[in-house]
Amino acid sequence: MADAITVPQVQPVQPALRFLRIIPGVLLLAAVGYAGKLLEQNVGAYAKAHHWTFPNIEYVLWAIILGLVISNTVGVPEIFRTGVATYEFWLKAGIVLLGSRFLLGDILKLGGVSLLLVAMEIAGAIAFMTFLGRVFHLKPKLTSLLAVGSAVCGVSAIIATKGAIEADDEDSSFSIAAILALGALALFTFPVIGHFLHLSDRAYGLWAGLAVDNTAEATAAGALYSDAAAKLAVLVKSTRNAMIGFVVLGYAIYWASQGQAKSVGNKAAFLWQKFPKFVLGFLLISVLATYHFFNKEQVGALANLSRWAFLLTFAGVGLRTNFGDMRKQGLRPFVVGAIGEVVIAGFTLALVYGAGKIFGW
Amino acid sequence: MSAEVEAGKTGRRRKLSLDTWAVLVAFLLALLVRAGVFKHIPW
Numbered sequence: 001m002a003d004a005i006t007v008p009q010v011q012p013v014q015p016a017l018r019f020l021r022i023i024p025g026v027l028l029l030a031a032v033g034y035a036g037k038l039l040e041q042n043v044g045a046y047a048k049a050h051h052w053t054f055p056n057i058e059y060v061l062w063a064i065i066l067g068l069v070i071s072n073t074v075g076v077p078e079i080f081r082t083g084v085a086t087y088e089f090w091l092k093a094g095i096v097l098l099g100s101r102f103l104l105g106d107i108l109k110l111g112g113v114s115l116l117l118v119a120m121e122i123a124g125a126i127a128f129m130t131f132l133g134r135v136f137h138l139k140p141k142l143t144s145l146l147a148v149g150s151a152v153c154g155v156s157a158i159i160a161t162k163g164a165i166e167a168d169d170e171d172s173s174f175s176i177a178a179i180l181a182l183g184a185l186a187l188f189t190f191p192v193i194g195h196f197l198h199l200s201d202r203a204y205g206l207w208a209g210l211a212v213d214n215t216a217e218a219t220a221a222g223a224l225y226s227d228a229a230a231k232l233a234v235l236v237k238s239t240r241n242a243m244i245g246f247v248v249l250g251y252a253i254y255w256a257s258q259g260q261a262k263s264v265g266n267k268a269a270f271l272w273q274k275f276p277k278f279v280l281g282f283l284l285i286s287v288l289a290t291y292h293f294f295n296k297e298q299v300g301a302l303a304n305l306s307r308w309a310f311l312l313t314f315a316g317v318g319l320r321t322n323f324g325d326m327r328k329q330g331l332r333p334f335v336v337g338a339i340g341e342v343v344i345a346g347f348t349l350a351l352v353y354g355a356g357k358i359f360g361w
Numbered sequence: 362m363s364a365e366v367e368a369g370k371t372g373r374r375r376k377l378s379l380d381t382w383a384v385l386v387a388f389l390l391a392l393l394v395r396a397g398v399f400k401h402i403p404w
Contacts, residue, residue: 088379089379089382089383089386090383091383092379092380092383092384092387093383093384093386093387093390094387096383096384096387096388097387097390097391100391276380277378277380277381277384278380278383278384280384281383281384281387281388284388285387285388285391288391293395294391294394294395297400297401298394298395300402301394301399301400301401301402302390302391302394302402304402304403304404305390305394305399305402307404308402308404
C-alpha cells in the first residue's frame, strides 16, 4: 500500500465527506477482524472434532494473516484505503479504554521500572543505530530517522522527526518501510522466541513493549502471547511513546546546530505538541478506575470495548502491510534496520532478564 | 506524530489531532458505559 510508506498529505475535505469516505474501510477492518475471531473459534473446534493436530491460533494472528493475504494478493482497493488508515485511531482509543484495567498504583510501580528500562533502551538503540548508519554509509538524516524509529515509536516518531529535522521524503519513506517490515517480522518471531525461552507473561510483555517499534505491532505481539502480556506491552510501549518529544527535540537541536534544520523556539510548546495525548487519556481512565468511578461490570464492558478497538487495529496491521511496496524502497536501510532490531531485541531481552533478577520476578 | 494540531490549508481553523479524537471518543464511550447506556458489551 503506497500510502503506508509515504508521508501523509493533508487534503482539504469537507468533514461530512471525510466521514463518509472512511466508512467502507472501517467496515472492511471490522469484517476482517471479525472473520479472524470466527476462525479462532471454529478452526480449533473443527480440528479437534476431526482429531487433527492443529495449533491454537488466536484471533489476533488470524486477523493479521487475513489482512496480509488481502493486501498482498488482490490489494486494498482505493475506496477502502481512507478507512483502513483509521486503524491507528482505533489503536489509540483502545489503549485509552484499556487504562480502566490498570490501577494507578500498578502503573506507578510498573511504570517506574519500565521508565528506567525505556531510558536504557532508547540510549542503547540510538547509539547502535547511529553506529550502524555510519558503518553502512547511510545518509546522516536517514540514519537519524532509522535511529528514532527503532528507539522510540516507529512510524509516528519518524514522521515527527522528519518535520523537525527537515529530512527528505525519500529518507522517511525508506525508514518507514524498514520499520514496518521489521514490525511485521516481529509479530511472527517474538511469540515463538518467548515460548522457546519460557518467558513469563511479565517478562515477555516488558520485552515486546521495549523492543517492538510500532505501537500496533507491540500490542499485537503482546496479545499473541497472552492477555496479561498484552497489557504490560501496551504500558511499556506507552512509556516509550511518552518519550517521543524529548528524542525529537534532541535531534531537532542537533540538526539546527549543524545548520541543516530550523532552530526550535519554544521548547515546552514543542514537547507538548509532540506528546502523545492518548497516554494522558490512558492515565486519566486509570485514575477513574482506581477511585471506583466504574463498577466491576462497567470495567468489564470497557475492557471488551478496548478488545473490539484492538480487533480493528490488528486487521489494519495486516491490510496496510504490502511487502511488494516495501521491497521497492531498497535493501540497505532494511539491512541496517534488521541488524539494529536483532541487536536491540537481544539488548532489551538482557535488560528484562536483569530487571527480573534485581526485582525478583 | 501523525497527530499534530494542524492549521487547515484553506482557513485558520485548528483541527483536533488524531490522538485527541481517540481520547474524546474513548471518554465518550466510557461515559456512556458509566451512565448505563451500554450495560453489557459482549466479546
